[in-house]
Amino acid sequence: MTMPENGEGPVAALSLTSSTVDAITVIRIDGVLDATTREQFADYLAMAGSDLILDLAGVTFMDSRALGLIVHHWQTSLASGSKFALIGVEYTKSKVMWITGLAQRLPIYETLDDAVAALK
Numbered sequence: 001m002t003m004p005e006n007g008e009g010p011v012a013a014l015s016l017t018s019s020t021v022d023a024i025t026v027i028r029i030d031g032v033l034d035a036t037t038r039e040q041f042a043d044y045l046a047m048a049g050s051d052l053i054l055d056l057a058g059v060t061f062m063d064s065r066a067l068g069l070i071v072h073h074w075q076t077s078l079a080s081g082s083k084f085a086l087i088g089v090e091y092t093k094s095k096v097m098w099i100t101g102l103a104q105r106l107p108i109y110e111t112l113d114d115a116v117a118a119l120k
Contacts, residue, residue, distance in 0.1 A: 013037050015058075016044045022116050024083055025049040030058030033066035042069055050082040053115050057088025067096050074106060085115035 014037035015030040025048045033041060045052075052073065056062075070086070077084035085107045089097065097103040109115035 014040055016041070018044075018048065020049075021053070021112065022120070024051040024053055024116065024119060026053045026055060026112065028055045028058060032061045033059055034061060034063040035065055038065050038069065041066060045069065045073055050077065050080060051119070052077065052083070053085045053087060053112065053119075055088045055112070056086060056094060057090070059088075059090075059093050062094045062096055064096050064100070067094075067100065067102065071102065071106070083119040085109055085119055087112055087115050 013032045017028045017030075019026050019028075027044065027048060029041070031037065054070065074084050076082075087109050089103070089108050091098060091103075094103075097106065107115075107118070109118060
C-alpha cells in the first residue's frame with residue numbers, strides 16, 4: 001500500500017478487475033506488477049477462465065517476475081488450446097517485454113476489439 005498525495009489513506013498498489021467479452025475473460029490490471037504484488041496477481045490469474053485477455057493499459061511498472069507469470073499463462077494456454085492475448089501494452093511501463101525480446105513473441109494487440117477478433 002502507498003499513501004496518496006492527498007493523504008486520505010492507503011491506496012492499493014495493484015487493482016485487478018475482470019469482465020467477459022465473447023466468453024473470454026478480460027482482466028484489467030491497474031498499478032504495479034512486481035515482487036510486492038506478484039502473489040496477488042498469480043492468485044487472481046489462477047481463478048480466471050482458460051480463455052484470457054490481459055489489459056495492461058493501467059500498469060505503471062512491470063518487473064521480470066511478473067512478465068514470467070504472464071509468459072507462463074501464455075504457454076499454458078498454447079499447450080491447452082486456450083485463447084490468450086495482451087492489450088494496452090506500453091513500452092515505457094513494460095520495458096522488460098522489449099528487453100527480453102518477448103514483445104515480438106507475445107500475442108499483443110492494440111485494442112480489445114482487435115484481440116477478440118484475432119482470438120475467434
